[in-house]
Amino acid sequence: MPDILTLEGVEKTYDTGFTALTDINLSIRQGEIFALLGPNGAGKTTLIGIVCGIVKATGGRIIADSLDIHKDFRQARKQIGLVPQELSVNIFESVWDTVRFSRGLFGCPADDAYLEQLLKTLSLWDKKDSRIMALSGGMKRRVLIAKALAHQPNILFLDEPTAGVDVELRRDMWAMIRRLREEGVTIILTTHYIEEAEDMADRIGVINKGKLMLVEEKHALMRELGRKSLTVFLSEPLTTLPPNLIRDDLQLAEDGNSLIYSYSTAEASSGVSELLAQLQNAGIDYQDLQTRQSSLEEIFVSLVEEKP
Amino acid sequence: MNHYGVKAIYFYELARAWRTLMQSIASPVLSTSLYFIVFGSAIGSRIVEIDGISYGAFIVPGLLMLSILTESTSNASFGIYMPKFTGTIYEVLSAPVSGVEIVLGYVGAAATKSVILGLIILITARVFVDYSIMHPIWMLMFLVLTAITFSLLGFLIGLWANSFEQLQIIPMMVITPLTFLGGTFYSINMLPELWQKITLLNPVVYLVSGFRWSFYGSADVHVGISLGMIALFMAICLGLITWIFKTGYKLKP
Known part of the structure; x- marks a missing residue:
């Protein structure tokens, strides 16, 4: 055109x-x-x-x-x-x-x-x-x-x-x-x-x-741009993550009551089911899940930070 | 020339006057009628003739001029200020219309409204006082030229103003006092000599004098000077408006 x-x-x-x-x-x-x-x-x-x-x-x-x-x-x-x-x-x-x-x-x-x-x-x-x-x-x-x-x-x-x-x-x-x-x-x-x-x-x-x-x-x-985050609300608060769960895309909230996992929607697999299986294996019980699309503004901030 | 654009602005503005008929026409007609009743009929009957003209008839041109000046200024200033205030000016600025065409639309409509208003007041005045018009063509010419010139001034004020207070301040603080002191209710020959000279610095004197000449054939200053002053004032307003459209001052950031 x-x-x-x-x-x-x-x-x-x-x-x-x-x-x-x-x-x-x-x-x-x-x-x-x-x-x-x-x-x-x-x-x-x-x-x-x-x-x-x-x-x-x-x-x-x-x-x-x-x-x-x-x-x-x-x-x-x-x-x-x-x-x-x-x-x-x-x-x-x-x-x-x-x-x-x-x-x-x-x-x-x-x-x-x-x-x-x-x-x-x-x-x-x-x-x-x-x-x-x-x-x-x-x-x-x-x-x-x-x-x-x-x-x-x-x-x-x-x-x-x-x-x-x-x-x-x-x-x-x-x-x-x-x-x-x-x-x-x-x-x-x-x-x-x-x-x-x-x-x-x-x-x-x-x-x-x-x-x-x-x-x-x-x-x-x-x-x-298409990134999402999954918040896992834990039944019992954690003070630290078990060693096998320490990775870049998984964070423990400051109060220890939830885990935040970020992933790309464009990947073949989101990795959500694998993460949940890992939590189960580690004996970490959770009571609720919440996913959220990152806002464009957040994405821009990260884009701009990456490309000054 | 985008004549469809000019027509659109012109009729849009006239439609606005129609929507606000009470403020646009009825209100100035009423207030001028009150002047005629008080100064023309009531007090005027006890005042001696001026230049052989009864006082009631003498003040007709001046009062007409008072309405034309204030209404032209406020109409045109409001017409362009409102789109600025509400943000609808974006459409005019993004349209294929030049500065000249915008002025033709807005100022043309404001001047038209003023001329119509002037003629209505003239007819209304007849109810209260007996007057004659010696040079009707010149009268109409003065009316139209003054309406255009003060609509240009109003347009300038509307472009410049940043608030409703600023929109009101020049008509209230400058035009109304200058009109009252410009021989609307008296001949400047009635003033002490020093004040006669000071009064000549007031541009409205020339408008009222020239307009009164077209009614009764007598004037405080020569009619040629009156016309020259209107032309000069119009040229100044046009020059300033041209500069605004060229630079985008207060219109385009």
Whole structure:
């Protein structure tokens, strides 16, 4: 697939002297879903802001659909839609008025048939005359998506699209994003949820402290990132681990009441059953088990520590 | 030119005025009517004529100007400040619209509202006082130019303001006092000589004087100077707005 968006040496230093982005080089392929992952303050929103024209870059060049976003800003911006992280929408307006406004603002003639279809796709059609203030948080987010798609862009930025959205709606959102991709829209999303990136993205970029740490195919990256931990709650506290259980991936909690085993989901075997057998052999009784996927932020911290 | 974009902003802003009809139109019409009742009909009937014009009729252009200045400034400043405050400005900044087009949309809508308001007040004034308009075309021109110029000023204030307090401070602390001291209720010829000279530093004097000339053919300062002052003020506002869009000051971090 050819590249639809190219960032060359993009830099951003704020007037305060804070450097938000350093030498970002990134190519987004046409029709892909690209997930940009990073902890809070990593520079994700700044990067999106620069591409969309909300933040001024202090260096570098951005080409969207063969158009320089500064020299050909009119044509370039028509190609791009943005769903911001915050629910920034005029709550006094009706859904219909706000999507019509967005379409006009982006230089497109009115097309009520398209907007009707768009609102129906987003399950907003029966709310079209409602004031936005009367809608739930999830619906408001869908209104923002409708606004971003009102001018039929080729590239869609979704900044934390599922932040604060319940599980059911999140699934709906994922299905909608996939549908958009099938229609040929290139999607760049930022997220904190590892399962979101895992479920949807073709490629993943990891950004931290304003630097793009890596860009990889999802499957390759998941092998690196997909770690889980198993907590074994012991019936009797231990003061030390038996010698045959001393290993790098097993820790005894400070209070001695639990064991924490970390493992990779990408390995052929998690090693959980072997560990439990070893505990039984050592006569260590346990009363409960709990597994947990490491949060992306934790993974990033470890990633960054490994690659200073 | 993205005329769809300009149209979208323009009608969005007019729709906002329609949604807030009470604040946008009814409230200024009511307060100006009160001025006409108190100063025009009640007290005005006991005041001698000024330049051969009854006091009630004399204050019509000044009161109209008072409303136009305050409403243009507050409308335009609120129009651009609210998207900044609520964060919806992201959409305008990311859209294929240039600075000129953004100004055309927001300032055009604010000025339109002010002109409509001015005409409504003019009609309302007729209920309370008898007045005539000697140069209606010039009157309309002064009305439109003043509405545009002060909408530009309001737009600037809205771009600059970081809080609702800052949004209010210039209309309240600068424009209203300057209008009251700019010959709205009196001819500056009625002032002591020193104050007449000091008053000439007040830009509103030129607006009120020129506007009053279009009604009654008499003015405190030459009408050409009035027009020149409006043009100068408009040029300053346009220059500052151009600089803001060029540098992104307070708009783009």
